[in-house]
Structure formats: structure tokens, C-alpha cells
Amino acid sequence: MLSKEEVRYIAGLSRIHLQENEVEYLTRNLAGILDYIDHLKKLDVSQVPPTSHVLPIKNVYRRDKVKPSFSVQDAVKISPHAYKGFFKVPQVIE
Amino acid sequence: MNLNQLTAHELIDHLKSKKTTPSDIYTAVVKEIERLDPKVKAYLRLTKNKPAFDSNSRLDFPVPISIKDNICIKGEEITCASHILEGFHPSYNAAVIEKIQKCGGILVGQTNMDEFAFGSSTENSHFGPTRNPWNLECVPGGSSGGSAAAVAAHEAIWALGSDTGGSIRQPASFCGIVGLKPTYGRVSRYGLIAFASSLDQIGPLTKDVTDNSLLLNIIAGHDERDSTSADVSVPDYTKSLINDVKGLKIGIPKEYFIEGMDPQVKNAVGEAIEVLEKKGAIFKEVSLPHTEYAVATYYILATAEASSNLARFDGVRYGIRCQPKNSRKGSIVDLYEETRSVGFGKEAKRRIMLGTYALSSGYYEAYYVRAQKVRTLIKNDFDSVFKEFDAIVTPTSPTTAFRIGEKAEDPLAMYLSDIYTISANLAGIPAISLPCGFSKNGLPIGLQILAKPFAEEMLFRIAYSYEQSTPWHTKRVSINA
16 A cells, blocks of 8 residues: 555655645555556466567667767757756756 | 548549649648637647748648647647647657658648647646547547547548557547557657657558558658667558458457447447458457456556656756745755646656656566566467467447546546557557447447558558448538537
């Protein structure tokens, strides 16, 4: 059973700040979904290999050739807060 | 009939015989959007860069197309129907947009969807729900509900959507049109805003099977910018429009005909099977024994991948940025949290949380790895059926379109509406939905056909044969503006 503390912890990992009413709602809600998902535990999968990807593609390589790419201007133009060709964020290092 | 009511292949014939011009077709579509979209709400916006019609151009398909709002068009706003991306204008075109523009396709507008494709009804859009053209009180399905409703309401000639667990096929079924999820890797996803990278695929939503094959011809193919796109040659799919199913072996999975299925859906699919049987197809009951685990498997894998893919929306590089309140100097983590809390809707938060939980230390093996193993079993079920059978038929959805609000507060009930479509994404196989009748309330019913990887030609052949013997694709919706 999922606790409110666990929900707050997962929200922290998800970088989402939840209001108290959201914590309550999601605790109930996620518990119901996890209960349904626990259905999978009925199966013995100890001998089954996992599938992460359906196509038989392994590593895809290409030549390391220099090709044109976005200019700095184009890349930062779309940012909500750019400054002199950089993405501006709050101070990270004290 | 007005130009906007025609199919793309009919319009191409009209253009060849000089009965109309690309500009007239575009105008007819835009006029219909202006007339009907205040009611249907299929579009989030029309493209800002209006087409320039050059009378000398000799392009293959100067036909208008509408695009789901998770496929990037250079210079046009894209939001994935989320608040968090509002104002974002991508700097490049998706591979499918390049291909469409290369053969002359005209981009009309961007269609509504569930936020980040999280949903089966288009009710999870930040900008409000799209309505089903056959009954405006009902949902169009989702998540590509805007694309499906636009095509059904003749506010679009054809459209692109994306399908992670049924998001092309289920809305196609609810709106009475044809929707294809190609084989995983058939279409490049370069420029598609990712939801679940091991499941997502772009595909066509069209008025009939012929148009569907034409649009797949345009968008299919290998692209080195999407390393998961398959280096498999692309046939001319229109060559598979053969009205002959004699001797084809088609399986009917017994696990799909379950309790909770609307009897009208069951009857319509049963009648469709009879039509194909009369044309010489051989039907036999088959078993896909792990079907009951598909929805649970999907909601672990898809949410885990989504939680990872959506980590990039943090208020730094694109979309909105929200400064934390109540603190004079917020940290960068406060900035991320505030932006994501304000920017993501309810279902997006729910899925990010679920996926983060499934990937978190202590639960990773129990949930994520277990789901990957069950995925293997589901894939094996299909592999063994396709050793003996050319295709499988099922309903696309257990019900017809439900009413707006009916499942909005019950996420599990909403997830279960994808029960017939999810397995194809887990197994990576192609699947098509096409109309096979109407309920007594006048809502469309969809037939789903599935085949082995890269056997889209088989889907088109069976779907085309069925379509030639039935009237459903010719039914036109009528809405009073």
C-alpha cells in the first residue's frame, strides 16, 4: 500500500511540487493503479528474457563527420530566458 | 460534394484533369474549419505561414494535411496540448514534415490531443476537449482525437497522428475513419516529441484505405536521424490495394471477445468477418494467452519511458518558466519544480509519478523489469500466431465513443478502453482500424486488423477488400454550424 510519504518522495524525484490535496488524491489514485498492475505478479517470469525494444537493432553507428548544426542563436532563441547566447538559470554554485 | 469532402486520391484525380486547383482545395478546407471548428474544436491553431500557390508547380500531392500537435513544424508553435510548452516554436521540421513538403503537401494546422498523448479521449488537453463529429456530446477518442475529428468532419483531407498504445486507431474507430499504426521503425520519429520511445509511431488518419496507403508511401522510410528507424525498403503500398482475400488465413483471438464488450461492437465485427469469409478468407479461432496482462504491462513501460522523456521540460530551454513564489532567491531545483507543477496537467503528473515510481530504487526489478519480461511473452504470442496466420482481426475498441466526462475521473476505466490496441505497440507490429458499422445511436464502430512486422501490405489488402464490399467509408457526417 502506497503511503502519503512515498507519494511526496516520488514527487520529489519527479521534480514536481504537489499541493496537499494533490497528495491525497494521488495516493488513492496511484494505489488503485498499482493494485491493478500487481496482476503481473501472477506470472512466473523467472526464465523469460526482458524486451526493451522490438526490433533486432543493436548499436547504430555512423561516421563521425562534421556537419552543420543549429547555431547558438537558433538554440537559445526558443528559451524562455536566454542571455548573451546562454540559457540563464538561478545561481547553482555558491 | 464540396472539395473538402473528397478523399486525397479523388482530389489528385481532379487536379490531374484540371477540374480544380490546390488553392481551391485549401480554401474549401479552411472555410469548413471556420464554419465547424468552433463546435468540433479539432484544431489548436492554423499554420501561421500560409501556403503560396505557384500555378507552375508540378508537385505530386498539393493536398492539405493536418498535423497532430506533437510533430514539429519549423517556425510554427507546438504545445503537445500542454501549458508547459506554450510559446515554443521549434527550429526544425520533423522528418515526416520534410517528406510531406517535398511532395507538395500543404500544412493546414495543428490538431488537438491529450496532453503529451496521455489519454484516450482528448479530454486531457490543456486547451479543452475536442468533440466527436458524429455526436458532439461524445469524445472523439484519443490521443490523436483532433486529427481524427478533423478528418471525419471534413475539416481536413487527411492527417497525421501518433500511436503509443492505440492513439491513432482508437480515435479513427470512434470517428469512423481509417487509422494505421505502422510497424515500429517504419516511419522516422525525428521531430516527434517523444512519449514512450520503445512504443511511439507516427501514422496516417484518412477517409479511406486508398488514402492511407498513399500517405504511408509518403512518410515511410529509413532516416539516420532516428536510430530506431528500420533500414527496410519501402514498397509502393498502393500496389497492395487488391480486392482479393481468397485463401488468406486470419485468426480471431478468443481472449478479445470478453465481458464488457458492447454487443453492437461484437455484432458489427462478426458481420465484418462474414463479409471477408464470403470473399474467401479462412477464419479460425486463435489464442493470445497473455492478452490480460497487456494493459498493466503497458502502463508500467509507457509511464516509465514518459517520466524519462518528460524530464527535459524544466523551464530552462523551451516553453514556459515559472519562478517560485514566496522565496526571494529560489534555487534551480525550485525553478524546475515550480515550472513542472504549473506546466503539467493532472494526467501528465499522474503518469510521470507512476513511471518514476516504477523506475525507482527498490521497485525497478519488481515493476519495470517484470513488465519488460511480460512484454516478451506478449510478443511471443503474436510471433507464434503469425507463423500460421496472415493476419488477426479484432474490434478496435470494446465500445463506441463514450460521453465527455464519463471516464474523466476514473483513470483505470480510461486505460482499459485501450485494451485491444495496446498489444500491437508492445509487440511492435502494424495494425489498422477501419469503419465496420454504426451503433443504433449512429456512432461508428471500428474493425482492427493486425499483421506481422513490416506486413502493412497485408493490412491494406484485407482492409481494401473489406472496404470494396461495404458502404461504411462513404458515410458522411453532417453538422449544422
